Amino acid sequence: MSTILVVEDNAGNQELLRVLLEMAGHVVRCAETADDGIALARELRPDLILMDMHLPGMDGYEATRIIKKDADLKRIPVIAVTAISDRHDEEILSACGCDGFIAKPIDTRQVAADIAAVLERSGARNKT
Numbered sequence: 001m002s003t004i005l006v007v008e009d010n011a012g013n014q015e016l017l018r019v020l021l022e023m024a025g026h027v028v029r030c031a032e033t034a035d036d037g038i039a040l041a042r043e044l045r046p047d048l049i050l051m052d053m054h055l056p057g058m059d060g061y062e063a064t065r066i067i068k069k070d071a072d073l074k075r076i077p078v079i080a081v082t083a084i085s086d087r088h089d090e091e092i093l094s095a096c097g098c099d100g101f102i103a104k105p106i107d108t109r110q111v112a113a114d115i116a117a118v119l120e121r122s123g124a125r126n127k128t
């Protein structure tokens with residue numbers, strides 16, 4: 001069981017991710033803005049952050065850069081949740097520090113397995 005922070009402003013996507021992750025046995029907390037997401041990350045120290053790239057105000061790219069520059073937060077894997085149109089987008093995600101991405105529209109059958117693989121790689125599963 002891991003604690004996962006979902007930063008997503010779209011209520012439908014946020015609820016979908018919450019349900020899928022809770023079904024997989026994770027503890028899920030949600031934020032709707034980058035500022036709230038960063039504050040919750042500092043408070044919760046989650047095992048994983050799912051980051052929508054398109055947020056009102058500060059976007060997910062900038063939020064990820066801030067997280068990856070923060071000595072206390074940078075080890076937390078950040079997975080972008082985004083529509084990927086081409087290879088160039090993946091390079092942008094990786095340049096701002098994302099550890100992977102989940103494509104929108106979200107594949108409900110695939111997302112728990114993708115997240116389990118990331119947690120496995122980061123060793124977070126053994127921590128909690």
Ligand code: MN
Pocket residue numbers: 008009010052053054055
């Ligand atoms: Mn959004």
